[in-house]
Amino acid sequence: MNPCDLNLLARAEVRELASYNAGLSSDAVRKRFGLNRIAKLGSNENPLGPAPAVAVAMAKACSEIALYPDASCQELRDALARKLGVPGEHLVFGNGSEDLLSIISRVFLDHDDEVVTVVPSFGLHFIYPLATGAHVVGVPMTASGAFDVAAMIAAITPRTRLLMFSCPSNPVGCTLNADELQQLLDVLPAHCLLVFDEAYYEYAQHEIDYPDCLGLIQASSKPFVLLRTFSKAYSLAGLRIGYGIVSDPTLADLIDRLRTPFNVNRVAQAAAVAALADDAHLQATLEHVAGERQRMASELRVLGVDCVPSMANFLFFKTAYNAETVNQSLLRQGVILKPWREPGYTDYLRVSVGSHQDNDLFLAALANSLASLAEHSLDDQQTRSA
Known part of the structure; x- marks a missing residue:
């Protein structure tokens, strides 16, 4: 049987489905880019761990x-x-x-x-x-x-x-x-x-x-x-x-x-x-997330990033660039986020609230990425004007 025909074994509804964007693992990013330090902030996990x-x-x-x-x-x-x-x-x-x-x-x-x-x-x-x-x-x-x-x-x-x-x-x-x-x-x-x-x-x-x-x-x-x-x-x-x-x-x-x-x-x-x-461990988690979420949102605004107010353990934000472009730049620096892929929202990313150290790594990496992308954008404009 031709491998392409295997799709026909499935129901039509299944053949037409998009795959769920489950995000990347720390090991996959570590091996791909040869990194030791990873901030896994793509899946809204709790940095404090269980009770x-x-x-x-x-x-x-x-x-x-x-x-x-x-x-x-x-x-x-x-x-x-x-x-x-x-x-x-x-x-x-x-x-x-x-x-x-x-x-x-x-x-x-x-x-x-x-x-x-x-x-x-x-x-x-x-x-x-x-x-x-x-x-x-x-x-x-x-x-x-x-x-x-x-x-x-x-x-x-x-x-x-x-x-x-x-x-x-x-x-x-x-x-x-x-x-x-x-x-x-x-x-x-x-x-x-x-x-x-x-x-x-x-x-x-x-x-x-x-x-x-x-x-x-x-x-x-x-x-x-x-x-x-x-x-x-x-x-x-x-x-x-x-x-x-x-x-x-x-x-x-x-x-x-x-x-x-x-x-x-x-x-x-x-x-x-x-x-x-x-309950005490849960409360510690909630206090950590509330404090770090507020800090991260403030730092994103300093970077000129549009961040939506959130009551969850993540922030949804957009930049002037395609989310996947920003995502690849962040991955090279050891930061895993979730770039959004729905039509109309492909300039948005979602970042989980992690540990203080992981959040710092994210903020520094994002600042580097935005500066680099702005520089490349300026170079492209100058090249087209020349």
Whole structure:
């Protein structure tokens, strides 16, 4: 068989999908450029690492890895139910919240259904619905980097089955205020499920302007799945564990029908229980990110870089140059960021808030890159004028 024909074995929807931009690893950049020092700031990871008790819990769990994990995640379910004040049967669990996004798309979408989301977007909010044969309507953010609530409402039609977006937004970092969220809830039709991706909730929850989104959504009596994760603020990205809060146990049952029976492994469950119990470590993470985020934003403005205000553990910014051009310059200096590739946003990059030292390396490397690119641009202009 001709290798080109292998594509025809896949469904048409899959053949047309773009690959998810997962970013580069430190080892790949280190080997490619022969570097020793790397600042990995492309995947919104926690520079403080997990709570100390996590390693202890993982070691204990490893003694039983010959046994299947608890398919119901009961210990974690009970701990989260107490912390969140929700019934345990209103919780669902996934191998990262991305796993739940995939399951939700397969459970609730069919060919020619519509999904409304925002752009720029978390890539899987497009990829997973498109893979089912659904259509995705992307509503652009405003020029200032805010949710365009009126446009989101206007995009909802009788064919809309999911309203799905992240808040705080990934990659922008902006959030809805209470009035804006209520506007969306007020017009959400009964045939449309709200999928509210709150992966960066912990970073925003103590900000004065961030509303109690879960409370508002619960009070609306609209069908919803609100997603959160242990990958970000709790620093368990390598273990892959996320969860969802649903409006009704019926939704949990439907989601459970399509998840793999043991989709959250034993070690991840134990680690999440331990991480959830250490509020002091979480608070240290949130204080570090808030301080460094403010410092980085100030330094970016000094460099003349347009930076969108953020309530998450990253900043979304643009320069006068193509994002991939800036990205390659930064990689040569040992800095990994996420250049954005969606049409209309290809001059933007997203940088995670890392350690103080990694953030300093990023700021210095960006200053060098911008100076070098400006010099080359000037040389090009002079050459064309000669």
